Amino acid sequence: MIFALIGAVLIGLSLGVLGSGGSIITVPxxxxxxxxxxxxxxxxxxxxxxxxxxxASIPYARKGFVDGRSILFFGVPGMAGAYLGAYLSVFVSGxxxxxxxxxxxxxxxxxxxxxxxxxxxxxxxxxxxLKIAADGLVVGIITGFVGVGGGFLIVPALVLLxxxxxxxxxxxxxxxxxxxxxxxxxxYLDVLDDLELELDWQxxxxxxxxxxxxxxxxxxxxxxxPQEILKKxxxxxxxxxxIFIVVKNWSEMLPSS
Numbered sequence: 001m002i003f004a005l006i007g008a009v010l011i012g013l014s015l016g017v018l019g020s021g022g023s024i025i026t027v028p029x030x031x032x033x034x035x036x037x038x039x040x041x042x043x044x045x046x047x048x049x050x051x052x053x054x055x056a057s058i059p060y061a062r063k064g065f066v067d068g069r070s071i072l073f074f075g076v077p078g079m080a081g082a083y084l085g086a087y088l089s090v091f092v093s094g095x096x097x098x099x100x101x102x103x104x105x106x107x108x109x110x111x112x113x114x115x116x117x118x119x120x121x122x123x124x125x126x127x128x129x130l131k132i133a134a135d136g137l138v139v140g141i142i143t144g145f146v147g148v149g150g151g152f153l154i155v156p157a158l159v160l161l162x163x164x165x166x167x168x169x170x171x172x173x174x175x176x177x178x179x180x181x182x183x184x185x186x187x188y189l190d191v192l193d194d195l196e197l198e199l200d201w202q203x204x205x206x207x208x209x210x211x212x213x214x215x216x217x218x219x220x221x222x223x224x225x226p227q228e229i230l231k232k233x234x235x236x237x238x239x240x241x242x243i244f245i246v247v248k249n250w251s252e253m254l255p256s257s
Contacts, residue, residue: 004033005210011048012211015056015151015174016218017225018234022049022177023148024105026207028241031098038094040197042101042147043188044204046082050181051208053151053174056215060171067164067172073129074136074154075176079183081140086187089145090194095249101146102249105242108152112235136176144184151177170222 007029015022023045030041060066089097135157139150151173158169192199 001033004029005206007033008048008207008210009214009217011207012052012056012214012216013218013221014234015049015052015177015211016215016220017222018151018155018170018218022052022151022211023181024108024152024238024241027098027101027147028245030203030207034200034203036200036203037197038098039089039192039195040199042089042094042097043185043192044199044207045147046143046181046185046188047199047204048207048211050178050185052211052215053181054178055212056219057171057174057178059216059219060167060174063171065168065171066175067158067168070132070158070164070172071175071179073132074139074158075179076136077133078136078140078143078150078176078180081137081142082144082180082184083140083187085141085144085146086184086191087144088141089188090191097146098245098249101148102242102245104142104146104148104152105238105245109235109238109242111152111156112238113232140180140183143180144187147184147188150180167222 007025011022011025011029014025026045026048027041030036030044031038034041036044057066139153139157142148142153143150154173154176155166155169158164158172159166164172
């Protein structure tokens with residue numbers, strides 16, 4: 001259990017430093033270290049990451065690193081998408097969800113290994129609000145379906161398409177993650193009830209508290225440590241865990257003959 005608790009702190013560190021990666025750590029930790037059912041782990045991940053992200057966004061908001069326009073046009077449609085994604089998850093097995101989750105981890109690793117070139121801030125006003133909303137909706141569906149906060153997709157989108165600085169994108173991403181995660185979790189309560197599965201609220205509370213502490217440490221580290229080195233280290237970690245999940249669940253993901 002000690003490794004699971006260390007994982008809870010790492011979840012917060014990741015969110016505090018990079019504004020992403022929380023769910024990518026949470027789901028494997030809850031599944032393989034705590035021993036939870038895949039559906040319960042995915043639902044619990046949304047609650048944990050939503051809570052940690054909400055608190056982690058506070059230091060950024062105090063410094064003015066949260067963009068209200070992106071919250072409105074990206075975050076609100078993302079909430080609707082997360083609710084829809086959680087509904088769609090009923091039609092697939094937990095093993096399939098983990099398989100898709102692993103593929104997203106490998107995609108996240110590739111994105112994090114690629115340097116982000118920030119664009120001028122005026123680009124923020126050249127992109128149609130409808131296109132921004134469409135991006136938010138798609139990321140939201142992914143969030144609800146596989147239980148990820150989507151920060152590894154949100155941060156590049158806000159930098160490359162929204163014209164935000166990296167630090168401003170991280171702060172904005174955290175609040176968007178919180179909104180979408182809570183929306184997806186609300187639907188997952190119905191999903192778990194239909195499957196007669198129950199959440200372990202003590203685990204959720206413990207992970208949330210440790211993760212919040214980790215996020216504040218991560219926030220303090222973010223201004224002192226080279227972002228590029230941290231991103232690359234995290235990307236390699238994603239490759240390892242993603243491949244592990246694929247190998248472990250390969251037989252369960254294949255359709256039975």
